[in-house]
Amino acid sequence: MSDLPFLLLMIAVPAVGAAVVAALPKGRDLLAKQVSLGVSLVVLLLAVLTTVAFDTGGDRFQLTSSVTWIEEFGVSFALGVDGIALVMLLLVGVLVPVVIGASWQDELPGGRSMKAYFSWLLLLEAMMVGVFAATDVFLFYVFFEAMLVPMYFIIGSFGGPRRQYAAVKFFLYSLVGGLIMLAAVVGLFVVSNSQLGEGTFAFDALRQLDIDPGVQKLLFLGFFIAFAIKAPLVPFHTWLPDSGSEAPIGGSVLLVGVLDKVGTFGFLRYCLPLFPDASRFFAPFVLVLAVVGILYAALLAMGQSDMKRLVSYTSISHFGFIALGIFAFTTEAATGAVLYMVNHGIATGLLFLVVGMLIARGGSRQIGDYGGVAAKAPLLAGAFLLAGLASLALPGTNSFVSEFLVLIGSFPEEPVFTILATAGIILAALYILLMYQRTMHGPARGVLLQEDPAEPAPGTGGATAVLTAPRRSLRVLDLDRRELAVVTPLVALIIALGVYPQPLLDVIEPAVIATMDDLGGTDR
């Protein structure tokens, strides 16, 4: 059983699933959804099996496999996971079925088919798995770039009113970063060619290189810019609010929950181990960007009137925390950062989903168009509140553990930056709670407000009937069973990981320690 190539299957199953869904005849939308859900559940199962087969005390990379792919370039189709990649795979496995469930009732204007949407989702899943499981830099790059195509179509075909603009902006930003990284990837190959006698892209071999500091800085920047755009760090962030708000809800969840994590994952997997000297050299600059991002994005989030944009900005703020944890160069902070990546995917994923459910009811993304929803839809409000609290890292929710680890781990090394970052927590409480309060509590108002059916007027006096204003109240349905099924797993994870994060930490920590070893110890 443990001999099965789980990682390869996790790429192949959704890829084949995407082809099957795309090939289904027109008008079989329900079947397409069922197939997609089934495939994504199989991937989740495979992710769980991978976790079971993973030995936390074992080698750094496990479940490895390698097949020569393009011999002339020294490229192998090499897969393998360390603890960091493994938890990301689990996150992918959990989020994709949830997203498919959440998109079940989505409709396109004019009754066009949503079939393509599910096909793109599955293809995206295959590529997300590939990007985390690749242990060959070239292969990583291929997935990193190819991943843009399904996301581009998800935003562009199924998004909001400004989807064309958002999709192109998303694609071009990522492509610029990716191409700069391509130059660095080639540079890395050339360095390996001169040092090892034979060019290679294998991560383990590249880790052993002793690169000249000047070259290292250039290569680091090549990788860093790509990842900073992806993550995104201020000032490379301006594409995210547009994409996050224009994408369909499922797309937003995967975009912010997983795709952007490729950036922070890349910092840890590629920037630090491959270019240790350059990482140390540039760390202060990165930390400045991270802390500026935390505060600046939080302030911007407070100023948003569009809920999806608001959540997008909160993510930029959170990515600042993750970058802070990574570039503080302590095991504790980096472990916290990896845990943060998972927790943020769950918490922000839930927040996007709940916001999406609210938007589906009211048809507007504006905070000002809602009010007093909690009275009529307590479950929706409850899920909203929990997601919000997890986003602002309330103790007892999952994000608290990771944020705390990041801050406590960074403090000994970077007290000033850490103290500044802490202010971000206060701002987080403000922007989340203000949004919650305005939409869920207070007097009933906004787009959901409808006139009650005319009550039989007491008496027949025409004059009094004119004087009494029609009674109005909110027409809003609470979460139905499908929506509950979508929300419940994430709610459960938020609480479970808030109370007992140890299993994840056990998986993450060895990989982080190995990364810090590559960096040359945790003391600077």
Place this chain on the structure above:
Amino acid sequence: MIEAPDLSLAALAPLLFVFGAACVGVIVEAFWPRDTRHPVQLAVALVGALGALVCTLLLAGSGEITAGGALAVDGAGLFLQATVAGLGALSLLLFAERSLDPARSAFVVSAAVPAGSPRDRELLTVQRVQTEVYPLASFAIGGMMLFVAANDLLIMFVALEVLSLPLYLISGLARRRRLLSQEAAVKYFLLGAFASAFFLYGLALVYGATGSVRLADIRAANLAGGTDVLLVLGLALLIVGLLFKASVAPFHTWTPDVYQGAPTPVTAFMAACTKVAAFGAILRLLYVAFGTAEWTWRPLIYAVAIVSMVVGAVLGLTQTDLKRMLAYSSIAHAGFLLTGVIGLGAAGDGSGLAATMFYLLTYGLTTLGAFAVLTLVRDGDGEATHLSQWAGLASRSPLTAAVMTLFLLALAGIPLTAGFTGKFAVFRAAIGEGAWPLVLVAVLTSAVAAFFYLRVIVLMYFSSPARADSGRGPTVGVPGLPTTVVLAITATATLALGIVPGSVLDVAERAAIFVG
């Protein structure tokens, strides 16, 4: 007493096939009855091109100099000849498409009839087809194949003319928008004549400096006496002539007009095959004749590559016509190809050579496919090449849109398509030679260029159809067998060379040898 030069007929077989087919085509044109002439001409031309392709494959691995030292039959030459022959055969198939245009052909019936005259209007609906294009195209293919094998500047010049003259002619033969097509032909001819003159002048200077037109002798002169001013000047003029044919900026100004005006199958032919031939000659000239004097051409190529990439990418952004857009794309790609030329190793390790050859193959296939898709989308006035007419295409013909998307992504260099593999190969070669600033410019201009490819995808998929209510939007024709074959082959190759490029890369790697 003149001695007959030694001729290795086997080594010349590819050229003999194509030129033979061209000559037979001329005779067929004169004597075969008109009503069955078209299939015969097509068959003759295809036999010529495919026969040449087979011959080059059979010759693989040989390396000799023949025809009195005028021709080099070597790995690189054969690879490029095979590429030209293969792409040429595909282009011939596009020429032969008869089910798309209501008048059964993309070519004018009688080119001598003035455009817009009563006779011209009369002929517009006649189902007669032009068959002279096939021998003309065969001559052009033959010229291209000679061009990449020429080991002698004089032969190179002759080949240049043999490939150019038929192209000038057939780019003026469009059935619709004839004035535009004729204007394109005249422009191409005038500017091409200038370029030829430059080449000839350079040839004269080089001869003056070295006393020989043989590439090997020029190399020897470089080694022996150092490179003198006359030689460098001659080289510069030669390169100008060649860069013109390769549509490298700043010698590109003819490209958009000619690509737009020429019949689309001819544009496809020029974009794919002329590019291969011109770069083949550039590679041979620089590598064989001036490989030991790199300082003479490296800065020039470096600068021209940057100019070409920037001009192609930036001006491409402003285009609203798909054919013009692809023309600017071709200029940008010429810049990327020059990046590979910069990667030519001084030690002759061939990584840049192999990379450039592979790139030529992938670019040729992809651009040929993209132009083939353009022939499908039509309105009452011929092909609908304005961007706005492509809006919402995906909802009406998803397959056409998907195939076009594949080609556009490949042109943009997205991984898992042939375009990416090619780009990676040339970038690797260039960085290996320390030219990373050039590669940085290349990646940034790739990103700029990606914008206009994306715009087409956006239009096809994310926009609502143009004028759908009035019913005047373009229709997507059902392609006949020839175009279907071309699309199938180019699309499959674009995917295959992106996903499993190993064996072809290996062939290019092993073929990357110049004798001389």
